[in-house]
Amino acid sequence: MVLEGKIVTMAGEVIDRGRVFVEGDRIAAVRAQGSPAPAGWDDAKVIDTGGVIYPGLIDLHGHLAYNVLPLWEVPRRYENRSDWMRAGAYKRDITVPMDHLTSQGGPAFARALVRYVEVKLLMGGTTVAQGLRSKSGPGGTLYRGLVRNAEAPDEAGMLRAGTRVPDLQLDQVGQMRASLDSGDPYFFHLAEGVDEKARNQFRLLQDENLLRDNLICIHCVGLGAADHQTLRQSATHTVWSPFSNLLLYGATLDKEALAGDFALGCDWSPSGSRNLLHEMKVASLHAQAAGWNLSHEMLARSVTVNAAAALQWDEHVGRIAEGMLADLLVLDSNQVDPFENLVRATERDVRLVIIDGHPRYGDRGVMDTAASVQNLEFLGVGLRPKALDLHQPESPLQGIGLQAAMDFLRSAMSDLTKPPPPPLFPMMNALADEEFSVELDMQGEVEDFPLAMAAAEPRRSIPLDPLTVVDDPDYFDRLDEQPNLPQDFKGPEGLRAFYH
Ligand SMILES: [Zn+2]
Incomplete structure (x- = not known):
């Protein structure tokens, strides 16, 4: 895959018009427009982002x-x-x-x-x-x-x-x-x-x-x-x-x-x-x-x-350079200064996010080209059509879409007086990950608990x-x-x- 756009390498250089060559999970090359492509890239899929390319945040x-x-x-x-x-x-x-x-x-x-x-x-x-x-x-x-x-x-x-x-x-x-x-x-x-x-x-x-x-x-x-x-x-x-x-x-x-x-x-x-x-x-x-x-x-x-x-991790992420992992963010180009463009960007302006060489999220038009269409889930952000690719076959989350996850979270959080209803999403890879759990690291000291709660009516939702x-x-x-x-x-x- 080849990404075209303005490239903010964070390695001391901004390339006004250039190409990032992504091979597998790595950046194979970074070139200014007009420079020859590396050998063997003639048939690569080229995505003209029309935006500004940064390292992933x-x-x-x-x-x-x-x-x-x-x-x-x-x-x-x-x-x-x-x-x-x-x-x-x-x-x-x-x-x-x-x-x-x-x-x-x-x-x-x-x-x-x-x-x-x-x-x-x-x-x-x-x-x-x-x-x-x-x-x-x-x-x-x-x-x-x-x-x-x-x-x-x-x-x-x-x-x-x-x-x-x-x-x-x-x-x-x-x-x-x-x-x-x-x-x-x-x-x-x-x-x-x-x-x-x-x-x-x-x-x-x-x-x-x-x-x-x-x-x-x-x-x-x-x-x-x-x-x-x-x-x-x-x-x-x-x-x-x-x-x-x-x-x-x-x-x-x-x-x-x-x-x-x-x-x-x-x-x-x-x-x-x-x-x-x-x-x-x-x-x-x-x-x-x-x-x-x-x-x-x-x-x-x-x-x-x-x-x-x-x-x-500075030899792996944080810059756009040959040999680095392909973790990339593409934003709309709204400001002349590319750094101001980053600071002023909102979620609406996110055109594409690539992690480990996989396009995971972005504008629908870009994702249609960059990702496998059968894996996409569609949504809107700031009135702009976006798409997600959550496909990860070995993951305990495989098969759980964003909408299904949010529907379940909402129903669970809407009534805190009883256990959540069963989820509507499938639990694939369930056997291997039966004990999937999250660690809560901000619960505070347990001994303060009953005393503090005595002063507060519990929330129902x-x-x-x-x-x-x-x-x-x-x-x-x-x-x-x-x-x-x-x-x-x-x-x-x-x-x-x-x-x-
Ligand atoms: Zn903290």
């Missing part, structure tokens, strides 16, 4: 199992993650519904959830994600799906990331040290909060000599400028999730904190962005409001090369979060009601302005 922070839930109505400003995780409203809106749905819905619910979550990623151009810990098969191996999983890579030579979400306790230092000693990338939620308790986690890492170059620090909100400098000197990596920080704490990282390279992460739908296209807009608005000249190119780097470097921002007209009204979100994000000049 990499999202380095998620709790993807929760992405079926809508935006949480954050009750007040919090100082630390432990405050909201203990709150009755959090238990009522997040912990209790998720516990019910996953325990009562079993493998069918887990499968529908993973199908929905992966398509949500595809619709935002994401080809690698962190935080999808679903398990299947003997011994509960982590699920490898359509979108690459930072914690369960499927390619030889790609390191497998470790993860720790809760605060580090003294007696767990040895365990974390052993993980870091392995050299594998390790994600840690560092200082998620603005108080002293948050900063103490940084002190602990520093005292225990755990600030290593394979440590990927998510959030870092409670750190001072000198702490961030220490992180840079230690060559650790920072993942910035501005939207989640602003919604929960009314504060996030600034120009000094992000003076070096950083990556971006959406966190999760209850308090974060729906996809990276959304998160880049938040980052851009935040910088603009603070008078900080954060370039579009820097944001483009944060979701491609910088993220790949943090994962130590909860809506399924829409897949995109463009097709959720009420979304911005709900943002306007969020108490901690700064005024710059609200009203007609806020985030809405990007989605007209």
Whole structure:
């Protein structure tokens, strides 16, 4: 397959008109128009995208199992993650519904959830994600799906990331040290909060000599400028999730904190962005409001090369170059500057997403040419016809379409007082993956549970979060009601302005 268009290689070059040659799961060559094609490509299928070709986007922070839930109505400003995780409203809106749905819905619910979550990623151009810990098969191996999983890579030579979400306790230092000693990338939620308790986690890492170059620090909100400098000197990596920080704490990282390279992460739908296209807009608005000249190119780097470097996957993904994996995103060409074009793009503008050489999602016309028509499922995004190719014969999700998955999720979530009805989709490959399940890593401390719940009436139902921002007209009204979100994000000049 040959893709034609403007090519943003993220390797220092933008080719105004060029071709990407894809052979199997790899990029075989990248050429400017007019340069001769490599030998043997005369009969290849050529797709003139008419758009701008980028490396697939990499999202380095998620709790993807929760992405079926809508935006949480954050009750007040919090100082630390432990405050909201203990709150009755959090238990009522997040912990209790998720516990019910996953325990009562079993493998069918887990499968529908993973199908929905992966398509949500595809619709935002994401080809690698962190935080999808679903398990299947003997011994509960982590699920490898359509979108690459930072914690369960499927390619030889790609390191497998470790993860720790809760605060580090003294007696767990040895365990974390052993993980870091392995050299594998390790994600840690560092200082998620603005108080002293948050900063103490940084002190602990520093005292225990755990600030290593394979440590990927998510959030870092409670750190001072000198702490961030220490992180840079230690060559650790920072993942910035501005939207989640602003919604929960009314504060996030600034120009000094992000003076070096950083990556971006959406966190999760209850308090974060729906996809990276959304998160880049938040980052851009935040910088603009603070008078900080954060370039579009820097944001483009944060979701491609910088993220790949943090994962130590930079020889495989994050750039368009010969020998790299064929993970690609094609967008409409709406802006002269290709980096601004990426930051301003909405889900409507996504023409094509390719992972591992497979066209998985895009405009219907493009997918009709690029994919096998018999595998396509059709849908609309922002009034544009789109198509999905979810075909993956060995997957425990094989045979579960997006619509069927969403119908099941909606019916399960519409009545939280009883177990979900049986699904209408087939459970193929069921024997091998009888125990398919998702791991919930944001349920909080169990001992707080009865006390908090006593103060909150349980919810009888909860809506399924829409897949995109463009097709959720009420979304911005709900943002306007969020108490901690700064005024710059609200009203007609806020985030809405990007989605007209
Ligand atoms: Zn998180």
